[in-house]
Amino acid sequence: MTQLQKFFSQVDQNEQHYISRLAEAVAIPSISGDPSHRQDVVRMGEYLQQELKRLGASVETRHPGTQDWNGTGRILTLPPVILATIGNDPAKKTVLVYGHYDVQPALKEDGWTTDPFTLVVDDAQDRLIGRGSTDDKGPILGWINVVEAHKQLNLDLPVNLKFCLEGMEESGSEGLEKIIYDEAQNYFKDVSAVCISDNYWLGTDKPCLTYGLRGCVYYHLTLSGPAADLHSGVFGGTVHEPLIDLVHLLSKLVDSNGKILIPGIYDKVLPITEKERATYQDLSFSLQDLHNSVGNVINLHSDVESTLQHRWRYPSLSLHGIEGAFYNPGDKTVLPAKVTGKFSIRTVPDMNNEEITRLVKEYVASEFKKLGSKNTCTVELTHGGDHWLASPDHWNYVAASNAVEDVFGVKPDLTREGCSIPITLTFQEALQKNVLLLPMGRSDDGAHSINEKLNKSNFIKGTKLLGAYLYQVANARI
Amino acid sequence: MTQLQKFFSQVDQNEQHYISRLAEAVAIPSISGDPSHRQDVVRMGEYLQQELKRLGASVETRHPGTQDWNGTGRILTLPPVILATIGNDPAKKTVLVYGHYDVQPALKEDGWTTDPFTLVVDDAQDRLIGRGSTDDKGPILGWINVVEAHKQLNLDLPVNLKFCLEGMEESGSEGLEKIIYDEAQNYFKDVSAVCISDNYWLGTDKPCLTYGLRGCVYYHLTLSGPAADLHSGVFGGTVHEPLIDLVHLLSKLVDSNGKILIPGIYDKVLPITEKERATYQDLSFSLQDLHNSVGNVINLHSDVESTLQHRWRYPSLSLHGIEGAFYNPGDKTVLPAKVTGKFSIRTVPDMNNEEITRLVKEYVASEFKKLGSKNTCTVELTHGGDHWLASPDHWNYVAASNAVEDVFGVKPDLTREGCSIPITLTFQEALQKNVLLLPMGRSDDGAHSINEKLNKSNFIKGTKLLGAYLYQVANARI
Numbered sequence A, B: 001m002t003q004l005q006k007f008f009s010q011v012d013q014n015e016q017h018y019i020s021r022l023a024e025a026v027a028i029p030s031i032s033g034d035p036s037h038r039q040d041v042v043r044m045g046e047y048l049q050q051e052l053k054r055l056g057a058s059v060e061t062r063h064p065g066t067q068d069w070n071g072t073g074r075i076l077t078l079p080p081v082i083l084a085t086i087g088n089d090p091a092k093k094t095v096l097v098y099g100h101y102d103v104q105p106a107l108k109e110d111g112w113t114t115d116p117f118t119l120v121v122d123d124a125q126d127r128l129i130g131r132g133s134t135d136d137k138g139p140i141l142g143w144i145n146v147v148e149a150h151k152q153l154n155l156d157l158p159v160n161l162k163f164c165l166e167g168m169e170e171s172g173s174e175g176l177e178k179i180i181y182d183e184a185q186n187y188f189k190d191v192s193a194v195c196i197s198d199n200y201w202l203g204t205d206k207p208c209l210t211y212g213l214r215g216c217v218y219y220h221l222t223l224s225g226p227a228a229d230l231h232s233g234v235f236g237g238t239v240h241e242p243l244i245d246l247v248h249l250l251s252k253l254v255d256s257n258g259k260i261l262i263p264g265i266y267d268k269v270l271p272i273t274e275k276e277r278a279t280y281q282d283l284s285f286s287l288q289d290l291h292n293s294v295g296n297v298i299n300l301h302s303d304v305e306s307t308l309q310h311r312w313r314y315p316s317l318s319l320h321g322i323e324g325a326f327y328n329p330g331d332k333t334v335l336p337a338k339v340t341g342k343f344s345i346r347t348v349p350d351m352n353n354e355e356i357t358r359l360v361k362e363y364v365a366s367e368f369k370k371l372g373s374k375n376t377c378t379v380e381l382t383h384g385g386d387h388w389l390a391s392p393d394h395w396n397y398v399a400a401s402n403a404v405e406d407v408f409g410v411k412p413d414l415t416r417e418g419c420s421i422p423i424t425l426t427f428q429e430a431l432q433k434n435v436l437l438l439p440m441g442r443s444d445d446g447a448h449s450i451n452e453k454l455n456k457s458n459f460i461k462g463t464k465l466l467g468a469y470l471y472q473v474a475n476a477r478i
Helices: A005-015 A015-026 A035-055 A135-152 A176-183 A242-251 A274-278 A289-296 A302-310 A353-369 A395-408 A424-431 A454-477 B005-015 B013-024 B035-054 B134-151 B176-183 B242-252 B274-280 B287-294 B304-312 B351-370 B396-410 B423-430 B457-473
Strands: A058-061 A066-068 A075-077 A079-084 A094-098 A120-122 A127-129 A160-166 A192-196 A208-213 A214-224 A316-325 A340-347 A376-385 A413-417 A435-437 A452-455 B060-062 B064-070 B075-077 B080-084 B094-100 B120-122 B128-129 B159-165 B192-197 B209-213 B215-222 B316-323 B338-347 B376-385 B414-417 B436-438 B453-455
Touching: A005 A015, A005 A135, A005 A454, A005 B396, A015 A035, A015 A135, A015 A454, A015 B176, A035 A075, A035 A079, A035 A135, A058 A176, A075 B134, A094 A135, A094 A424, A120 A454, A127 A135, A135 A452, A135 A454, A135 B351, A160 B351, A176 A424, A192 A214, A192 A395, A192 A424, A208 B338, A214 A242, A214 A353, A242 A316, A242 A340, A242 B242, A242 B316, A289 A302, A302 A454, A302 B064, A316 B242, A316 B316, A316 B376, A340 A353, A353 A376, A395 A435, A395 A454, A452 A454, A454 B215, B005 B013, B005 B134, B013 B134, B013 B457, B035 B060, B035 B134, B035 B159, B060 B351, B060 B396, B080 B176, B094 B134, B094 B423, B128 B457, B134 B159, B134 B453, B134 B457, B176 B209, B176 B287, B176 B423, B192 B396, B192 B423, B192 B457, B209 B396, B209 B436, B215 B242, B215 B351, B242 B316, B242 B338, B242 B351, B274 B338, B287 B304, B304 B414, B338 B351, B351 B376, B376 B436, B396 B436, B396 B457, B423 B436
Parallel strands: A094 A160, A094 A192, A192 A435, A208 A413, B094 B159, B094 B192, B192 B436, B209 B414
Antiparallel strands: A058 A079, A066 A075, A079 A160, A120 A127, A127 A452, A214 A340, A214 A376, A316 A340, B060 B080, B064 B075, B080 B159, B120 B128, B128 B453, B215 B338, B215 B376, B316 B338
16 A cells, blocks of 8 residues: 555544634634724634644744735734644655635525534535635635644655745735745745645536736726716706716726727737647536526627637636716716726736737827817726736646646546636745645635535545645656 | 876885895795705795785695605695785786795705805895895895785776795795696686796896796616626627617717717707897807806807707707716726716707607617617606797787886896796796796896805895786787
8 A cells, every 4th residue: 555545544534623723714714804803813813823733843934014904004014924834854855835824704694504603514415615625625624623633643745845824814814925025035945846836627527727817907997077966957968978988988998799999909928839729628617607697698709718728828808897876776967077997907928018018008099189078087006916827737736737637547638717716926036936826615615705605525535635735746747 | 196106206215125024935945855944844834824815815835745755654744825906806817926935955064155045135236145035035035026006006906916836946846837737717817918027047147038948858878788797707798788788879879079970859849030130139148157157168158049949049958977886986897787867958939749659769769770789778758747838929028028118227138048937837838927037136147056045136126027917918009
């Protein structure tokens, strides 16, 4: 029996114990977005530190400082970032694991079938139901399960393991980026590769490795004219209305079929290679999955490949709303004096944020000029996050792919995601190491929704996967 | 000395007395839009009933019943409609006077220089400052001044006078329409003509008679697709976004220069006649007045005639806002599932609401079809109020015009307004009599704003005008 087989067997024996520990973790309502639960976030961090110490880890904390709660002047202390190390063998590779111990808010009244902070074991449907079960307490405990199983078996881990666990992920990871850069040449100096288990399978029946994320640039397009809101009866038909101008400009940004109309915006998008195209075959995804996710048949593309390519590797432009106009139910005959349209562009390699902003501003200015309006038009970039792309040929990915085959007997889907996980890029840029997204949960886990769940089989097999991954990393040829 | 000259002289002698009475009326904060002031509205009505009775009027009240406060389930009693009659001579014409004794809310903190409910007499600038001074307590007291002066002179009024005074005008005139229709063949049976003094001069130096108002049809244009709001990172580029469709459709309704793009919408607009065109000469209005009103130079038309024609006698289409989209400050990467664009069309003779709605629905449906979207699109008419046009050649207007010459020595501007005053049309349709809008205040009175004022000269000369109008009515050849 190999060391890995012993580990797998030990995991199976520990199943009830793992579920009990997940129940303990779920019972701590560590909601980072609610000040009244800030102490619960801290308590959740202490729980993890205690578990790690019990298993022989050396544990430190870093303190990101304080936050001004939503700009209200209410000062809250940020929960600590937990740094932990198990093993310090210079002959071994060092894997850095990231996770977060805070959760989204959850109230029974939101529509939960059961109390969100009491883990419910639904054996019939193989589900462990509770807030944080899949996002991200299950995956963090998966790593702890791996360490504990080895300790029980009196086996050394095949690699050195470092942890970076934060308590503010659901609230913008405030303060974490600085700590990562500060520790890049210190605590994280010897890291060989990074593994983050905080996303989801593409579908519900097959593991995946995720190697890319789109970036996001967010713009405010503001039109102003009158000094104050006007009455449409008195002024309608006699003045240039900012909202009319805004709607015309927004309609020039993107067509109803999702095509971005800004000249040059697609120029830097990398063409798809044959090798990349092959990764879109046999994915665990169907158009019905999309229909189910959005609750309607409103797909832009008629096949899976095209749909996923537009989600992962092509840019998109979305309109989010308008600030300054009438938004309540009912009727109001106001002419808003100043209106701001909010839109964002999801970016992909090799688009460049500065260049996109230049293209957006030039195009909006030229379209505004065509309107012949006397109003004032400005465009402001309010947020810019870069896209991220790792090489799935890197030994870190090869190790993970082999580990999936070890545990599940199939090759994983190679996926990207349409949204941003900014910390991924931060780790890659600060540490200059390959970052792997290795999810534990399924696409239908409902991470930020009601009745969040982690399948029991995903928890147990996921624990095995994380362990198997460490063995594959240890054996990988760099 | 004629009876009219005696009356003018009496008004001049009473100036201080009239101002004192206006001060008493302003001191009662009869805010119909604030439940905590409902008793003050009732008290203001009682004050007027007492004044009218003291001057020999026979006074009755009608009770519109109750209202459900903003749909909250809080039931409030509506203030009474006051009906009063002075004179019952079958040989005389009968003039029906409408006014409202409620006011807009006002708080010192809103930016008032002085306490809103303490009338300030600013002799240097000829201003009487206080909430309700011009809207509409000053005009109502103008009529009472006329009656009182005649009583002091022991003179009969040249006409029979009837009053209809309500306390809910600033809150939608709830319950009034039914009372007017109920009394059309009863209390209002013998009415020869109607006079409403509740609007304003076109400018600041010349009286006007107002003979037309635009109508207003309000629409909700709703686009829906997903079952719930979506994340733009995950779904942007793969589904038809309702907000993108909505913005495209809104941009097809009207161009940046105010031209409505709905085919056929202008077909029923009456062409301007030479006679009507002549009324646009020598109006007390300049483009600078428009610039001052809106606080910027954003005029669509380069001359006064065209500007006022587009405010008064051509339709306009305005966009008001969007319900269901992101409207707060900041950034949010939501794809709204269901969005409703709000727009309205100001209508003019001979546009017909049913036909407009048909044109709007057909056009939106055809433009939506062009988009090729899988979302769902609906258009709903939520409010329709008709335009109103009276003949300025009617004896009622000729009488008022002559009265303006009697008091001010000039011919009045003949004006229309861009907004709706629904009660005007109700009186015309229920009583089938000519309705005259004969304003007392100036365009810069700030009726619904801070530091509302009525010029003292407008109050005194306005009182003379209302009296002179009654004499001209009495002498008018029907």
